[in-house]
Structures are given as C-alpha cells and as structure tokens.
Amino acid sequence: MRIVFGRRLAVALLVVLVAGLLFKVSYFQENLEAYLFPAVVAATVLCLSLLSLAREAFDLCIDDFQPFPIGRQWPVIVIMIGGVLLIDTLGMYSTTFLVLLLVGYWYSPEEALRRRLVQSVSMAAGFSLAMYVLFSILLNVQVPRGFLI
Amino acid sequence: MEFIHYFGEVFAPANFLILVFGTIGGLLLGATPGLSPTMAVALLIPFTFQMDPAASLIMLGAVYTATVAGGAVSGILVNIPGAPANIATILDGHPMAKKGRATEALHYCFISSFIGGVIGVLLLIFFTPPLAELALRFGPAELFWIAIFGVTIIASIGGGSVVKGLIAGAVGLWLSTIGYNPVLGEERFVFTDHLAGGIHVIAALIGLFAIPEVLTLVGGAATSRSKVEYAELSTHSVWRSFAYNISRVKALTIGSVVGSFIGVIPGAGGQIAGLVAYDQTKKMSRDPSAFGKGEPDGVIAAESANNAMVGPSLVPLLTLGIPGSPTAAVLLGGLLINGLFPGPDLFTVHAKVTWTFIDSLLVGQLLMMIFGLMIARYSVFVTRVPKHTMAAAVIVLAVFGTYSVQNSVSDVMVMLVLGTLMYFASRIGFSAAPLVLGLILGQLTETNFLQGRMIAGDDAWGYFFAGPINKIVIVMCVLSVAYSVYSERGQIRRRRAQEAT
DSSP states (O other), X not given: OHHHHHHHHHHHHHHHHHHHHHHHHHHSOSOTTTTHHHHHHHHHHHHHHHHHHHHHHTTOSOOOOOOOOHHHHHHHHHHHHHHHHHXXXXXXXXXXXXXXXXXXXXXXXXXXXXXXXXXXXXXXXXXXXXXXXXXXXXXXXXXXXXXXX | OHHHHTHHHHTSHHHHHHHHXXXXXXXXXXXXXXXXXXXXXXXXXXXXXXXXXXXXXXXXXXXXXXXXXXHHHHHHHHSOOSXXXXXXXXXXXXXXXXXXXXXXHHHHHHHHHXXXXXXXXXXXXXXXXXXXXXXXXXXXXHHHHHHHHHHHHHHHHTSSOHHHHHHHHHHHHHHTTSEEOTTTOOEESOOSGGGTTOOOHHHHHHHHHHHHHHXXXXXXXXXXXXXXXXXXXXXXXXXXXXXXXXXXXXXXXXHHHHHHHHHHSXXXXXXXXXXXXXXXXXXXXXXXXXXXXXXXXXXXXXXXXXXXXXXXXXXXXXXXXXXXXXXXXXXXXXXXXXXXXXXXXXXXXXXXXHHHHHHHHHHHHHHHHHHHHHHTTTGGGGGGSOHHHHHHHHHHHXXXXXXXXXXXXXXXXHHHHHHHHHHHHHHTTOOHXXXXXXXXXXXXXXXXXXXXXXXXXXXXXXXXXXXXXXXXXXXXXXHXXXXXXXXXXXXXXXXXXXXXX
C-alpha cells in the first residue's frame, strides 16, 4: 500500500518537475510578447500539476499506474531508434528490411532458430517489397536511397 | 437537400473505388486486434496526400466507419475488441460465438452497424449546416473559447483522471507552439534542427497513436497467442439474420438514439455509446438475466450505437472544429491538411468536397454491411496474425507514412520520440487523445488569442469574457470539467467500495 502511495507521489512530483521546466523555458524569455501564449499554457500546466500532486498527497484519486514490461520492450525501442539513425546511410528500404528482420527474429515465438530466421527473413522481404511497390512505384515518394536499393 | 445534389460525385469511378478499398481495408484493420480506428486513420493520412481533397476524405471516412464495425469481429471471435468502441459488443457477442453462433453474431453486428450508421449520418446531414451558420457569428474571442472547450471536453470526458486529461490537453497546446509565433514570426523552442518549423501534426498523430500500440503489442507478443480461444464459424442464412435483426426494434432504437446523442457530445466516443446503449437495453429488457450469456439484443444495441455515433461525432467537428471522438480529432488533422477549415465555408466555398464526403459516409454504411457480411467468414484469419508481425508492420507504416509527409527524417525522429514518451505517459494515466487535440487546435487557439488581444487593446479581459456566446462557451467549459470531476469522484467511490469488499 505504501509502495503504491509512494509511486503515485513520485509520478505526480515528476509531472510537477516537467511542468516547472516548461514554465521556466516559456516565461523567462527576453521577448515575452512572442512567448505569451506558451507562457500562459505552461502556467496552466504547472497549476494543474500542483493540483494533481495535492490530490495524490491527500489520497483523493485512484491508482491508474499500469506496469510496463520494459524488459520485453527495450529491444524494439533500440531497433527503432537505430533504424532511424541508419536511414540516411543505408537507405530507406535496406533499413526497413533490417528493422523488420530484427523485430521479427527477436519477438518470434518460434523456438527452432532456423525456422525463426526463415520466417523473419520472409516477413521482412515481403513487407519491404510491399513498401517499395506502394511508396516508390504507386505513390512516387522520393525516399533516401543507400546501400543496395 | 443539397446532399442529394452531390450524391453522383460519390459514384464517380475514382471516388467509388476509393470508397470500396477504404471500406474493405477498414474492415480488415478493424478486425485486427490491437489496431484501433484512431491509429488506422492516423496511419492512412499520409497516403491521402496524393489524392484530391474529396477522395482523401472519402478514404478516411470509409476507414473510420469500417474499422468501428470491423472491430467487433475480433471481439466476437477471440474476445479481444478490435477497438474500444466494441467493448460492449463482446459482452454478448463472444458468449454467442462460444455457443456456436459466431456467424449469426457477426451478421447482427454488421446489419445493426448499418442501421445505426445510416441514422447517424442522416443526423449529420440535417444538423450540420444550421450549426455551421451559427459559427458565422464567432470572432477571435469566441473561436478561442471554442478551441479551449474542445480541449477541456475531450480531456475531461475521455475517462480516467480529469486533471491528467487537462494536463495532457495543455501540454498538447504547448507543443503546438514549438516553431514560429503565428503573428510575430519569432522562432521558439527550436533547440535542435529536427524541430525547425515545429512539430508536424501528422508526424505527431502517427507517433502518439501508433508507437504506443507497437510497444503494447511487443509487450505481450509471445505469450498471448497460446491463450487465445478461437471460436468456430458455422453456416447461418444472412436473410434469416436480417429478418431477425429488423424485428429487434427496441434494441435497434435504443442503440441508434443513444449512439447519435452521445456522438454529438464532443469527446464522448463510441466506447461510451456502446456501453450506455447496452446498459439501457439490458435494463429495458424483459429478461435482463439473459444478457452477458449470448443475448443477440446486446450485440444489436452495442453495434448500432457505436456506428450511430460516427456521423454525429462529425457534427461539432465540421461546424466548430471540436471533434466528437478521438478518431474525429485525427480526421480534423486530415481536414486541415487538405486546406479545409471547419465552419460555414465548408458548406459554401467547399460545398462539393464536404457534401461528397458526407454522402460517401452514407453509401459507405451500405458497403460496410455488404462487405462485412461477405468477408466475415474470412476475417478470422486476420485475427490470427501474430502480434510481433503486426507490430513490425505498424512500425514500417508509421515510419514511411511520417517520412512521406515532408520527405523528412527529422519528422520520423519526432514521431518516434513523441510516441515512445506517450507510451510511458499512458502507463501513468495520461491519454493521447487530449494531447493530440491540443496539438491540432493549438495554432488556432494561439492565433485567435493574439488577434483578440490586438482587437481588445487595453480591455482584453472585457473582450474575452464579455458577449453572450463567450459566456455560454465559458460556462460549458466549466460545466464539462465540473461534471467530469463529479463522475470521477463517483468512480473513485465505487472502486474503493469494491476494493473494501
């Protein structure tokens, strides 16, 4: 019970900190006229976050925290960020193939490694081809080209 | 009767083909567990850039309508609602499927969706033009308050904590200020080149709705397949289903009326419509104990309600720029991208585009029923797509869709960062819908705020708080928040009572 209460307070404090940061960057500017609207909005966010903190402190709301299985999710986050950083070097389609292959292989429930690899390569190749047909042939979108295609 | 005048436009070969593809695609996307209508529409917006405005809106409208109905397929067959709007459907739909009546339940779902949907679109046709006329009286102060009302209502009615909803809405407004001041032209908060020009609405929409879905999908990827219990599809005459469905007048009426009414309320959405209609039908039934055990009236009421909500949810959107549901908020982004601004101009300057779009919603309801009944048997395969494959497909569509908006890798980075942060924010009680709406309405709000200040001169307080329309909208803002606080307190009391017992 105390852990839940502490977690809720920590979340509310984090929100206040972020709101304080927004207020600081919005309000303390040389040309306040240009920043007037964001300053008003940031002040509103700060007031609301303090209200949220008070509600948590006085136990006036329910626990809406949902756990996140970060152990299962970090690989896809790393793959996505890595993919975006590689787009300019490898090109859009090679990166797409790589990202799909890694996501497919990592998260596949298949236990036999060879089958898992074959399935992932097939899925990655299929989707990459579909994207190529859709974007480069049908929609004529100019995407970064690099390695291979 | 202007809508009849433009009816032929829907049947122009290109438009009709798009409508058919949008409907079939929407049904399949809706049937796929984990792909919400909001995310489907957000992912599709970049694909519509090459189309003319009417065709692009037809595509988005068809997908909106069909995903809401298609979401019932996975709900009925595997007890996982394809969209929040279908939560009420599974209460009786899945028990029917477990009793070997899955095909029958799917028939009721599409037939009721059609009937409810047509009633909803007719309301849209008859209520929108007079409301749009009213919008002519609005100046900067009124438009500012209307935008604030839009953000507060979707923030507060969306469920969960009201304060967190309002914080999310305000953060959305703040994010919209990144880039240039719309009046003075000064650059603000651009601390990296990737933010030059601000956050593009479509990149944000895709990131905020798609990336959290990806993380949720991979979070439960390997374990979930084995637990899912698939219902078998039997053979059942469509005509028998049709005759039975039409005879359930009470359930259809309750569903359509409740859905239409809730659809007009900005921010309420299909989930509330379905649940309220289900609850009312159960209460008014001769045998309430049959509900939850496979009662067809439960499916009929829920499905007619969530599709009846679609048309009316566009009434406040097309007239005042306030979306009636999160998906309508995304559609607002689609409208603005096509240079169409909500209000009377839609029915005068852009009458052809607007009426073609509305007429397509009407025709789309019929197509949705026909294709829904045809592909119901085969849509079961879509529900069996492994989660990791779906997650991979969503990542690729999100990246390509975002990139194609401005051919910019920076947009893709912004999309990924916003989406990942949104996922973690959603786990601590913040919702994406108010944030998106704040982001969409931000520039409109700031422009009207600054213009109003210029017009008002020294008496800004008098300008923004005087006038009957201003006062009415301010009272509506206060009432919406007060009502939400009141209902949240009720929820807290009920939950604590449950925990105590």
